[in-house]
Amino acid sequence: MYSDGEAGAGSPVLLNPGPAGTSERVKNALLRGDLCHREPEFSELLNRLRAALPRALEFPETYESVLITGSGTAAMEMAVTGSVRAGREILVLSNGVYGERLLAIARAHGITAHEVAPDGDQLERWTTPIDPTWVESALAAYPEVDAVVCVHHETTTGLINPVRAIGEIVARHRALFVVDAISSTGNEELDLADVGIDILCGTANKGLHGLPGISFLLCGPAGVARIAEAPMRGLYNNAAIHLAGQRRCEVPFTPAVQICYALDEALAEYTERGGRRARVALYRERAAVVRAGFDRLGLKILVDPPHRANSVSTLRLPERVTYPRLHDELAKRGYIIYAGQGGLAAGHFRICTFGEIPFERLEALEFALGAALLAARD
């Protein structure tokens, strides 16, 4: 069995969707020491990370990384603002909190944004994958659309959108394809390198097992070209400024140096442990273990099996169990779970399996969850 995770017996296991638990090696990277980001050692680190990201994720060498100090939302903002030319529009595919956030980012920057979303109430909208034919119709209806942006794995529910089929339609319409893969980069089944993504948003601290504080874009040639054409929309989260600096082996603003060290170690570990295929297999195995336990406990997963991510399960709360009670009972037993979002908060909770988790603690989850459900019942 894949041996992973070094959370000691006394440390809580994080079953939230990030920041994810990290290995001792990644945590210890913070102690590499102080470093000025204007010194050649930082340039070397930056170059190593920029090259390692597409390599680890098996993207072609034509993809360039743009690193940013900031959480995943910084990468989303950099991607949205950098992908639409002046006077052109964006199409946002939205079936969860993160699709809605992409729409809010576009509108905050005054970019005309059209939304494609499933019909129905919030529960229906958030549990229905985006149908590629809706994208085809919207692109025909809005010829000024310059970029289509989609969340691959909607962490709101644990739902995977069909980005490959959507990408084919976007390419046919000659629009740019931007994908928020923040909770799927390097850990979900689909080989994203195969999808025709022009700009991908990722983060250090979910499937890559780095620390929070650094996120990134992976840009194909069309993405790089578009970033150069997009007007100046903001300064800190500006992809053109970061890309131009990083091509000169510099960063425009003070970076989170020690978090870069941690990402360096996390990527080395990722590769040494067998790379993308091994990480995907690990997450698949984790999903099988925890979901067999959910089944035996009678817990129902919200998203239908064909659309389920391996890393996030949204579960219905049983009768007479509230989330705060269940959270606290599980915390007492060494597991940190996560609430449902939006309208799902009252009746659902989430169990996620990102990051370093000792396998035996995952196998022991069923027993702890069963006991916590009993103790939490009013």
Ligand SMILES: Cc1ncc(COP(=O)(O)O)c(C=O)c1O
């Ligand atoms: C799919 C997706 N996009 C974007 C984000 C935003 O990332 P952050 O909270 O790091 O800003 C998240 C966070 O969970 C996410 O899951």
